Amino acid sequence: xxxxxxxxxxxxxxxxxxxxxxxxxxxxxxxxxxxxxxxxxxxxxxxxxxxxxxxxxxxxxxxxxxxxxxxxxxxxxxxxxxxxxxxxxxxxxxxxxxxxxxxxxxxxxxxxxxxxxxxxxxxxxxxxxxxxxxxxxxxxxxxxxxxxxxxxxxxxxxxxxxxxxxxxxxxxxxxxxxxxxxxxxxxxxxxxxxxxxxxxxxxxxxxxxxxxxxxxxxxxxxxxxxxxxxxxxxxxxxxxxxxxxxxxxxxxxxxxxxxxxxxxxxxxxxxxxxxxxxxxxxxxxxxxxxxxxxxxxxxxxxxxxxxxxxxxxxxxxxxxxxxxxxxxxxxxxxxxxxxxxxxxxxxxxxxxxxxxxxxxxxxxxxxxxxxxxxxxxxxxxxxxxxxxxxxxxxxxxxxxxxxxxxxxxxxxxxxxxxxxxxxxxxxxxxxxxxxxxxxxxxxxxxxxxxxxxxxxxxxxxxxxxxx
Amino acid sequence: xxxxxxxxxxxxxxxxxxxxxxxxxxxxxxxxxxxxxxxxxxxxxxxxxxxxxxxxxxxxxxxxxxxxxxxxxxxxxxxxxxxxxxxxxxxxxxxxxxxxxxxxxxxxxxxxxxxxxxxxxxxxxxxxxxxxxxxxxxxxxxxxxxxxxxxxxxxxxxxxxxxxxxxxxxxxxxxxxxxxxxxxxxxxxxxxxxxxxxxxxxxxxxxxxxxxxxxxxxxxxxxxx
Numbered sequence: 001x002x003x004x005x006x007x008x009x010x011x012x013x014x015x016x017x018x019x020x021x022x023x024x025x026x027x028x029x030x031x032x033x034x035x036x037x038x039x040x041x042x043x044x045x046x047x048x049x050x051x052x053x054x055x056x057x058x059x060x061x062x063x064x065x066x067x068x069x070x071x072x073x074x075x076x077x078x079x080x081x082x083x084x085x086x087x088x089x090x091x092x093x094x095x096x097x098x099x100x101x102x103x104x105x106x107x108x109x110x111x112x113x114x115x116x117x118x119x120x121x122x123x124x125x126x127x128x129x130x131x132x133x134x135x136x137x138x139x140x141x142x143x144x145x146x147x148x149x150x151x152x153x154x155x156x157x158x159x160x161x162x163x164x165x166x167x168x169x170x171x172x173x174x175x176x177x178x179x180x181x182x183x184x185x186x187x188x189x190x191x192x193x194x195x196x197x198x199x200x201x202x203x204x205x206x207x208x209x210x211x212x213x214x215x216x217x218x219x220x221x222x223x224x225x226x227x228x229x230x231x232x233x234x235x236x237x238x239x240x241x242x243x244x245x246x247x248x249x250x251x252x253x254x255x256x257x258x259x260x261x262x263x264x265x266x267x268x269x270x271x272x273x274x275x276x277x278x279x280x281x282x283x284x285x286x287x288x289x290x291x292x293x294x295x296x297x298x299x300x301x302x303x304x305x306x307x308x309x310x311x312x313x314x315x316x317x318x319x320x321x322x323x324x325x326x327x328x329x330x331x332x333x334x335x336x337x338x339x340x341x342x343x344x345x346x347x348x349x350x351x352x353x354x355x356x357x358x359x360x361x362x363x364x365x366x367x368x369x370x371x372x373x374x375x376x377x378x379x380x381x382x383x384x385x386x387x388x389x390x391x392x393x394x395x396x397x398x399x400x401x402x403x404x405x406x407x408x409x410x411x412x413x414x415x416x417x418x419x420x421x422x423x424x425x426x427x428x429x430x431x432x433x434x435x436x437x438x439x440x441x442x443x444x445x446x447x448x449x450x451x452x453x454x455x456x457x458x459x460x461x462x463x464x465x466x467x
Numbered sequence: 468x469x470x471x472x473x474x475x476x477x478x479x480x481x482x483x484x485x486x487x488x489x490x491x492x493x494x495x496x497x498x499x500x501x502x503x504x505x506x507x508x509x510x511x512x513x514x515x516x517x518x519x520x521x522x523x524x525x526x527x528x529x530x531x532x533x534x535x536x537x538x539x540x541x542x543x544x545x546x547x548x549x550x551x552x553x554x555x556x557x558x559x560x561x562x563x564x565x566x567x568x569x570x571x572x573x574x575x576x577x578x579x580x581x582x583x584x585x586x587x588x589x590x591x592x593x594x595x596x597x598x599x600x601x602x603x604x605x606x607x608x609x610x611x612x613x614x615x616x617x618x619x620x621x622x623x624x625x626x627x628x629x630x631x632x633x634x635x636x637x638x639x640x641x642x643x644x645x646x647x648x649x650x651x652x653x654x655x656x657x658x659x660x661x662x663x664x665x666x667x668x669x670x671x672x673x674x675x676x677x678x679x680x681x682x683x684x685x686x687x688x689x690x691x692x
Contacts, residue, residue: 033504085508105506231513237505238486240476437474437487444475451468453479454486455505464483465507 005187009061009068010351012302013116017061017068017091018368022233023429024409025089028120030127031110031403032395032418038104039138044079046133047102051077054126055187056300060096061116066361068116072187077102082110085234086455087407087427090114102130108403109134115302120386120404120414121290122300132395139394220282220312223380225270225411227430230457235407236428237455238436244388244422246448254321256328259287259385260309262415262424264323266381267311269438270411277313283380284310287331291344294337305343307334308378379410386416411435431458470495479503525564532557533587536594543596554594558587573620574634581613581641603654607645607663614642614663614670632685636674642667 009017016026051057057077059070075098082105090099091114099114100123111127118126230236251261267283277283286306297303309330311323333339350356359367386404390396401421404414408427415424426436433454440450456465469478469492471485478485478492480503485492532553539545565583569576585606592601617635645660646667654660674682 082506083508086505106502106504108504229514231515232511233514234508239504433487440476440487441474449477451477451479452471452474452486453504454482456507459510459513461486462507462510465481465503466509 005072006062006069007187009070009116010302014068014364015368015372016114016116018365019372019409020089020091021409023229023235024407025087025091026115027087027090027112027407028115028123028414029087029110029112029403029405030120030123030416031108031405032127032131032391033400033402034107034109034131034135035398035400036138037106038109038134040079040081040104042137043102043104043109043134045137046130047077047079049133050126050130053129054300056118056122057098057100057126058187059099059117061091061099061114062096063093063361066358066364068361070117073098079104081105082108085457086237086405087112087235091116100126117302118300119290119302119304120288120384121292121304122302124386124389125300128389128391128395131399132392135395135398139398220310221280222282222284222310222378223270223274223277223280224377225274225380225428225430225435227428227432229429230431231459233429234455234457235405236426236431236433236457237405238426238433239403239453240424240426240436240440240443241401241451241453242422242424242443242448244417244420247422247443250446250448251324254324256324257331258422259383259415260328260331261324262385262413263287263309263327263383264311264320265439265442266383266413266435267323268320268442269435270381271313272438273432273434281314282310282312284308284378286379286382288384289335289340291340294340305340307331376409381410382406382408382412384412384414386414388417391418468495468501469493480505522564522568525560529557529561529564533590536590541594541596546595554591558584558591561587572631572634573624574617574631574638577613577617578634578637578641581609581638584609599653599655602645602648602660603656604659606648607659610638610642610645611659611663611666613638614666618670618673632674632678632682633689636671636682639667639670639674642670 020026055072056070058073058075060073060075062069062071073096075096077098077100079102082103090097090101090112099117101112103110103112109127109131111123111130113123247261248258251258254261254264256264263285266285270283271277286308288304288306291297291303291305295303309327311326316322384404384406389402391399400419401423402416402418403423403425404416405425405427406412406414408429411426411428411430413424413426415422417423424439426433426439436452440452443450456462469480469482470476471478471488471490471492473488473490474485476485476487477495479501482492484490536550536554539550561583562580565579566576569579585601588601588605588609592598592605617631617638621631621635642663645654646664648654649657649660649664
């Protein structure tokens with residue numbers, strides 16, 4: 001019997017295990033739309049090549065007495081046609097399966113990942129290498145001259161084979177406690193938590209969502225969107241596609257970032273579709289921040305934190321421009337290196353507390369679950385902007401829009417942009433699409449061309465789609 | 468590509484209605500519908516159908532369980548532990564089912580429970596040879612408890628007036644029934660019925676004093692011909 005490498009799952013990823021539910025299996029999807037119908041054989045070959053370079057993706061999740069851990073495996077992923085709804089559950093307790101899947105439908109290549117494995121940026125690296133490997137095979141004649149491995153993006157993604165990652169500060173910390181175990185193997189280095197390269201804080205940011213909320217007092221009544229659950233717990237996904245530059249122009253005119261502009265639009269659409277919010281007049285959004293831009297790291301593990309912004313209606317100006325400004329003024333001070341460092345230091349201290357470490361895992365799940373539901377009470381919606389993606393050639397010229405879906409416990413949107421097309425994908429556990437309607441109408445009202453694609457969810461919609 | 472004229476957006480896929488606002492979609496000048504980039508995935512289950520089927524099956528099983536007791540005879544000596552257990556499970560299942568189904572209106576749910584528990588007890592008493600324990604103890608105690616519970620809940624929770632007012636009244640009126648049991652001499656011990664009747668009268672008087680006008684308005688609305 002061979003000895004398998006393993007690494008402990010950090011608290012940040014544990015929260016996804018504690019918080020997953022039937023309606024929100026904590027799965028996200030990144031899709032790239034090519035200019036032709038996808039060839040499954042070539043995609044499988046491309047997946048095999050990419051998979052060999054990403055040791056982290058070989059991991060299966062197992063539970064120990066005190067922690068979950070990621071363990072190396074010999075499993076091989078298979079490309080499948082898209083036969084399940086978006087963000088269908090991946091991790092099921094007791095099953096040792098891979099924590100991601102690659103699917104294709106018509107012109108789309110989609111990567112679905114269990115969130116405990118990696119975050120949006122980490123998955124974008126994998127998808128970009130996958131799509132590039134595929135494009136090289138598909139368009140081999142015209143691009144034969146290009147080098148095979150890691151053609152570009154040295155600035156943002158690991159160009160070396162990923163298992164050769166060096167995470168010095170993490171290794172420094174990791175060796176102190178686990179020297180006897182997987183300290184030197186390729187898997188443990190690839191699967192190690194993202195490095196937090198500040199002084200001795202060589203540990204991943206810990207349970208950053210939950211505990212920060214515990215400290216906040218709920219003075220204002222936060223509005224929660226209610227609705228009818230979908231018939232079989234599937235995620236209601238609606239994609240809006242629009243020209244990036246046009247929306248960028250609107251955000252610039254409001255003098256805010258595109259994320260805050262879209263968040264303000266989202267707040268407005270929730271307010272209008274709810275018929276005036278009622279008594280709970282505060283809308284709050286959680287916005288993930290990619291930590292790699294502040295603390296350089298090439299780890300593909302989860303390495304983000306969330307920032308909370310809110311707006312209370314009926315206290316001062318409520319026009320779109322003012323809401324944008326207000327959100328931006330809350331967001332910017334929280335998204336600086338100093339502010340994040342302070343926050344993360346605190347989390348790391350909590351994660352390292354010996355008293356907490358010896359709590360058995362099922363109890364940790366319960367505690368994290370409670371902390372998560374507490375933080376959910378302070379949130380109305382969530383937004384996530386992956387930003388503009390750039391792919392290496394030849395993939396870059398053959399991929400159109402890129403889409404980003406997340407399974408959601410509350411209405412949410414995920415935005416990303418590629419090839420001049422901004423996609424805003426709304427997901428929700430509820431059937432209702434009223435807030436998306438208002439969102440789209442506000443954009444078309446500004447003269448922006450919006451295209452909608454929706455997943456069929458209700459019995460009537462599915463009957464129409466199958467007929 | 469199809470378009471929604473109301474939202475002025477283009478729609479990918481063969482939607483006859485706008486997926487956002489459900490207004491009829493129109494086919495624009497370019498012609499054919501663009502195929503949807505997302506496949507149509509059949510439902511793995513439908514929560515609504517599943518729950519309805521579960522509810523109806525449960526009702527049938529409970530009804531058959533109660534009916535079967537008659538066939539098995541209704542003398543005290545024919546009643547073993549097994550039959551008691553069976554009846555108990557069926558009755559409890561019925562109570563849970565109704566409590567879940569009527570969970571959105573507490574007062575309405577309470578009235579349903581009082582009626583169901585009362586009937587089940589009377590039937591049980593009849594099956595075991597009628598010693599009048601149901602009318603003497605079970606029915607008055609259940610009625611009185613539910614009236615007391617409603618009085619407390621109205622104080623402790625904020626209800627829409629129309630939601631609870633009629634059913635609270637109805638519960639109080641049901642509580643008057645034990646006075647009838649007393650008058651006809653159907654009880655072996657008069658105390659529980661007397662307490663229940665007194666509590667009902669008190670509740671009705673309180674309701675009339677505090678909310679008389681609202682009750683009359685609500686009744687006028689509900690009984691409008």
